[in-house]
Amino acid sequence: PLLGCTCKPKLGLSGKNYGRVVYEGLKGGLDFLKDDENINSQPFMRWRDRFLYVMEGVNRASAASGEVKGSYLNVTAATMEEIYKRAEFAKEVGTVIIMIDLVIGYTAIQSMAVWSRENNMILHLHRAGNSTYSRQKNHGINFRVISKWMRMAGVDHIHAGTVVGKLEGDPVIIKGFYNTLLLPKLEINLPQGLFFEMDWASIRKVMPVASGGIHAGQMHQLIHYLGEDVVLQFGGGTIGHPDGIQAGAT
Known part of the structure; x- marks a missing residue:
């Protein structure tokens, strides 16, 4: 599995301190750090400042470790024009990965998927x-x-549940979410909630992400339930x- 970390505290850090958290985590051995979903562009840390300080941390950690590192830069904004502007700036400063929130809507998500492929x-x-x-x-819509x-x-990554931790859920049902994202062809599996066959043909798989109240002491459970493609x-x-x-990253 790839190892990542969400920057904490999620709100309140200055851009410089936020970049320091990114550097420390990556230097300790993580592959990625990420913005939390509600880190956007607040008075204590405007988005441009965050992008610049984060990429300084990423570049220094990559140089020190000799490994490819990254940090998900959240480009979520109120309008599509602003999302594109932030994504273009993220590309200019050298990131390999950007992040959006589900709440931007399905049309905007597809637009950003197209932009990401092209860039x-x-x-x-x-x-x-x-x-x-x-x-x-x-009522509502099942996560499957x-x-x-x-x-x-x-999209390339999506949060898909953890079984253990804050977002815990039924292990069999969550395995169904993971299979939906990863398998080239879905077979009927009623316990996992897969009620009919589905061949994904040439549609790319999505890397599932386990995040929310988990720690390294649960690693054996996470690998057991979720597999290694996560x-x-x-x-x-x-x-x-x-x-x-x-030390926490190591």
Whole structure:
């Protein structure tokens, strides 16, 4: 699996301190850090400042380790024009991955997937807002359907549940989400909630992401339930380490 981490505290850091968290985490051995879904462009840290400081941290950590590192830059904004502007700036400063929130809407998600393909960029989708229509049992949309839509839309990563941790759920059902994102052909599997066959043909798979209240002590459970084709993101579980961020990342 790839190892990542969400920057914490999610709100309140200055751009410079935010970049320091990114550097410490990557230097400690992580592959990625990421913006949280509600980090956007607030008075304490405007988006341009964050992008510049984060990429300084990424570049320094890459040079020190000799490895390819990255940090998901959240380009979510109120209008499509602003999203494109932030994505173009992210490309200019050298990132390999950008991030959007599910709440920007399905048309905007597909537009960003097309832009990312054309600009050789990895597109990470944070499922912010998902619970507003997937948690209710008697109405709404199951996350399995969202998984299919997002695979069709062309995103590269999506948060798909953890089994353990804050976003825990039924292990069999969550395995169904992962299979929906990863398998070239779905077979009927009623316990996983897969009610009919589906051949994905040439549609790319999506890398599932496990994130939310998990830590390295749960690694054996995560690998057992979710497999190895996954991004594991330990946010507070890394940054909250008593010996510091680098120690937590290592």
